[in-house]
Amino acid sequence: MRIVPEKLHWTGTVSAVEPRIRLLRSFSEMSHTYQGYTLIVDGRIGADDGQFRIGIGKALHAKHDFRIGDLLEGLCLPVQDPRRDSVTHYRVSRVKRRASGETVPHDGPPFQGIAPALTVYRERSRRRLAARKYSTKCFGCIWASKMAVEMLIDPWNPSYRYRTETFCYGPKSCRLYKAGRCRKVPGRKGMTWVEEDWVDEDATAHRGPDD
Ligand code: SF4
Numbered sequence: 001m002r003i004v005p006e007k008l009h010w011t012g013t014v015s016a017v018e019p020r021i022r023l024l025r026s027f028s029e030m031s032h033t034y035q036g037y038t039l040i041v042d043g044r045i046g047a048d049d050g051q052f053r054i055g056i057g058k059a060l061h062a063k064h065d066f067r068i069g070d071l072l073e074g075l076c077l078p079v080q081d082p083r084r085d086s087v088t089h090y091r092v093s094r095v096k097r098r099a100s101g102e103t104v105p106h107d108g109p110p111f112q113g114i115a116p117a118l119t120v121y122r123e124r125s126r127r128r129l130a131a132r133k134y135s136t137k138c139f140g141c142i143w144a145s146k147m148a149v150e151m152l153i154d155p156w157n158p159s160y161r162y163r164t165e166t167f168c169y170g171p172k173s174c175r176l177y178k179a180g181r182c183r184k185v186p187g188r189k190g191m192t193w194v195e196e197d198w199v200d201e202d203a204t205a206h207r208g209p210d211d
Contacts, residue, residue, distance in 0.1 A: 007075035007093065010054065012043015014070040014101060016140040017115045020055050020087060023165065026152040027187040028195075034118040037061045038087050038146070045076065045089060053146075055079075055087035058118055060095060065114045068140055069101020083162040086148040109176045110141030121145075124207065126167040127200035130180025134166035143170030154188035161186060173209040 018040070022033040036057040045052055054076060056066075066072075074095035079085040103113065129144065138144045144166065151161045168177060179200070185193045 008046040011073035012041035016040040055090035071099035129168040
């Protein structure tokens, strides 16, 4: 008989909302899965106090338009394999908004309005963002995303490595932007692919500097 784990009660204040996107890399190839959104919440889950990353679905975000300052509560589970996820908790249910944060206009940076539909992120595409910028100056920006990355090392003898990477979907002219070092992707037989700047330039070539 399958044992269903008991969900934990959580409550806290939203300090950031960002898209929850998974990146699969296979040497120079990549694909994205748009899973939903991440609520970064300062509060309590079960008996633990702290800052948590809670994964939610796109329908829940569309229903509530979550924003910074919302006081929320609900139920959730810890993720099964933290290596494979950029959130700490997911499978959220019974969400209630106890108080509403203010809707901050989009005149950032960082831009702190309501995170748009996932199709908007997909259409805009992303540039790599230095991890330090992500966690400092860009914190709370709706265009920032910390992705769980799964790297297929050898397609003929499947083995994987995992890490997180940070990205920006915002305007290319943003004064806070810093790319950071080119990222390296391991491959079979000790080979390494370096993701040069042209990858980001190509991915966002359809946007003007202020789009
Ligand atoms: S660099 Fe990107 S993520 Fe950071 S504030 Fe600017 S638009 Fe937002």
